[in-house]
Amino acid sequence: MSIAAVERSVDRSVVKPLIAPKIGLEQTSVITTKDLSVYYRELEAIRSVSMTITSKAITALIGPSGCGKSTFLRTLNRMNDTVLGFSINGEVVVDGERIYSSNVDTIALRKKIGMVFQRPNPFPMSIIDNITWALTFHGIRRRDEREAIGVESLKRAGLWDEVCGRLKDPVFALSGGQQQRLCIARAIALQPTILLMDEPTSALDPIATRVVEDLMISLKEDYTVVLVSHNMEQAARVSDQTAFFLMGELVEYSATESMFSNPKNKTTEDYITGRFG
Amino acid sequence: MSCRRKFIDKVMIFVPWLCVVVTVIPLISILGYLIYKGSQTLNVAFITQLPKPVGESGGGMANSIMGTGIVVGLAGIFGIPIGVLAGVYLAEFGKHTKLGWIVRFLADVLQGVPSIVIGIVAYTVVVVPMGNFSAYAGAVALAMMLIPFLTRTTEEAILTVPEDIKEAGLALGQPYWRIILGIVLRSARGPILTGIMLAIARIAGETAPLLFTALNNRFWHRGLNGPISTLTVQIYSYAIAPFNDWNAQAWSGALVLILLVTLLNILVRTVARSRYIERS
Numbered sequence: 001m002s003i004a005a006v007e008r009s010v011d012r013s014v015v016k017p018l019i020a021p022k023i024g025l026e027q028t029s030v031i032t033t034k035d036l037s038v039y040y041r042e043l044e045a046i047r048s049v050s051m052t053i054t055s056k057a058i059t060a061l062i063g064p065s066g067c068g069k070s071t072f073l074r075t076l077n078r079m080n081d082t083v084l085g086f087s088i089n090g091e092v093v094v095d096g097e098r099i100y101s102s103n104v105d106t107i108a109l110r111k112k113i114g115m116v117f118q119r120p121n122p123f124p125m126s127i128i129d130n131i132t133w134a135l136t137f138h139g140i141r142r143r144d145e146r147e148a149i150g151v152e153s154l155k156r157a158g159l160w161d162e163v164c165g166r167l168k169d170p171v172f173a174l175s176g177g178q179q180q181r182l183c184i185a186r187a188i189a190l191q192p193t194i195l196l197m198d199e200p201t202s203a204l205d206p207i208a209t210r211v212v213e214d215l216m217i218s219l220k221e222d223y224t225v226v227l228v229s230h231n232m233e234q235a236a237r238v239s240d241q242t243a244f245f246l247m248g249e250l251v252e253y254s255a256t257e258s259m260f261s262n263p264k265n266k267t268t269e270d271y272i273t274g275r276f277g
Numbered sequence: 278m279s280c281r282r283k284f285i286d287k288v289m290i291f292v293p294w295l296c297v298v299v300t301v302i303p304l305i306s307i308l309g310y311l312i313y314k315g316s317q318t319l320n321v322a323f324i325t326q327l328p329k330p331v332g333e334s335g336g337g338m339a340n341s342i343m344g345t346g347i348v349v350g351l352a353g354i355f356g357i358p359i360g361v362l363a364g365v366y367l368a369e370f371g372k373h374t375k376l377g378w379i380v381r382f383l384a385d386v387l388q389g390v391p392s393i394v395i396g397i398v399a400y401t402v403v404v405v406p407m408g409n410f411s412a413y414a415g416a417v418a419l420a421m422m423l424i425p426f427l428t429r430t431t432e433e434a435i436l437t438v439p440e441d442i443k444e445a446g447l448a449l450g451q452p453y454w455r456i457i458l459g460i461v462l463r464s465a466r467g468p469i470l471t472g473i474m475l476a477i478a479r480i481a482g483e484t485a486p487l488l489f490t491a492l493n494n495r496f497w498h499r500g501l502n503g504p505i506s507t508l509t510v511q512i513y514s515y516a517i518a519p520f521n522d523w524n525a526q527a528w529s530g531a532l533v534l535i536l537l538v539t540l541l542n543i544l545v546r547t548v549a550r551s552r553y554i555e556r557s
Contacts, residue, residue: 077448079444079447079448082447106450107450107451107452108450109450110447110448110449110450111449111450114448114449115448117441117444117445117448119441121439121441121442121444121445122442122445123442123445123446123459123460123463123464124442124460124463124464125463133459134446134449134450134451137450137451137452137455138450183445186445186449187448187449190449190450
């Protein structure tokens with residue numbers, strides 16, 4: 001089926017088309033860390049963090065700059081492996097598998113754990129190729145099949161209506177907010193079960209931020225979302241669980257509602273009420 | 278005060294403008310003179326016929342035009358993959374390594390080696406063992422000139438590719454080789470192709486490395502494992518010959534060479550233009 005054929009067959013009244021029927025996102029992913037410490041050479045960026053991230057929910061990691069929240073996030077899909085002098089202590093377990101043991105296939109791991117970055121980072125290709133490029137390697141040999149998945153992902157990311165007529169256009173014709181949603185579409189096209197988002201709205205204007213936040217909330221029905229945010233209002237708006245990091249340590253981790261209304265820790269309270277940070 | 282500021286402003290605009298004129302004048306005058314002198318004996322016979330025996334007028338440099346194409350093409354086949362991949366190595370893997378440092382240093386040194394020396398090296402390592410002058414030997418000599426230049430250009434080009442799109446590839450569960458081929462080289466392809474063009478243009482105009490590798494040939498070459506004529510060597514031998522019509526034909530040869538290089542340049546630029554690369 002060509003793109004045009006897919007376009008024709010789309011029923012516009014379907015609000016939320018699923019990309020998942022084949023895989024069935026019944027399966028859920030749970031991330032657990034046990035006494036996780038992360039070092040960059042001698043510098044201890046994360047100190048002995050133990051937490052369990054629940055599935056099909058948004059877990060926000062908040063804290064001031066340099067507190068280790070991004071490092072923690074990037075440790076979850078081994079993106080720090082290429083950083084010079086990186087080493088860890090303790091365990092990260094995803095779906096019962098220790099992801100830092102030596103026999104782990106990082107390629108399969110990263111296919112399961114999607115990631116969205118701080119700044120939109122689309123590839124210098126056409127809009128549709130941005131999504132289909134990665135699929136080729138993951139065994140989807142037929143072009144029309146890849147493009148169908150691309151279309152579904154664009155719909156899921158709420159970008160379809162804006163780009164449906166110009167899938168072959170260069171990606172730089174899109175605005176920053178659209179590019180970021182394209183990056184989200186690219187990530188979910190691989191049908192991951194976990195989505196890591198590293199301050200995904202920090203480079204976007206308020207309207208685009210709103211769109212991406214709505215998208216996050218709709219994504220949590222299917223995915224385990226871990227969100228790093230600088231913006232406490234955002235964390236309060238979208239997340240179910242919030243973890244507060246400070247100086248590499250996990251200070252407080254609880255349901256978002258109770259953290260923001262009734263923080264147990266004095267430092268957390270100072271931070272979320274804006275007394276520092 | 279404002280009067281003085283305006284004056285300085287004018288001067289500052291005038292100076293670079295003047296520099297442009299000074300740079301362009303010799304270029305245009307060389308081209309103009311070349312067209313003027315070269316077009317006098319340039320005709321269909323010149324690009325379709327073999328050189329005539331001494332004493333006979335007419336004839337052309339068809340064999341040399343073809344020879345230049347063959348030798349430069351072979352040099353590209355030998356040199357471009359090595360040069361580009363060495364550049365990939367330097368930019369992606371050899372950034373802080375000792376081997377990277379050595380390769381980078383040697384590439385810089387090799388770029389500064391006089392081309393006649395490169396010719397001698399190719400003579401020693403190819404012509405002597407093989408026992409005869411050949412297109413291969415000429416191509417090896419030219420490739421030796423092309424590789425270090427291309428290595429450094431490719432390295433520079435790849436270093437401009439932002440780190441975050443490589444991370445995007447990694448996060449999508451892609452192996453590193455695929456990120457390099459699909460993302461990095463694609464993003465850097467404009468500057469890399471420009472580098473290849475510059476390198477081709479440069480080696481197409483080389484004479485010294487070919488003098489005792491490809492030698493020369495007044496007839497069509499017989500296979501790549503034998504002496505072959507090239508435009509530059511032919512121009513050289515015609516220019517120093519004591520015959521007026523040969524001298525005139527040397528001018529035409531130079532004009533053809535320039536036209537070929539320009540044509541190739543335009544062609545590659547048109548083909549290489551990608552609408553998916555963000556232009557700054």
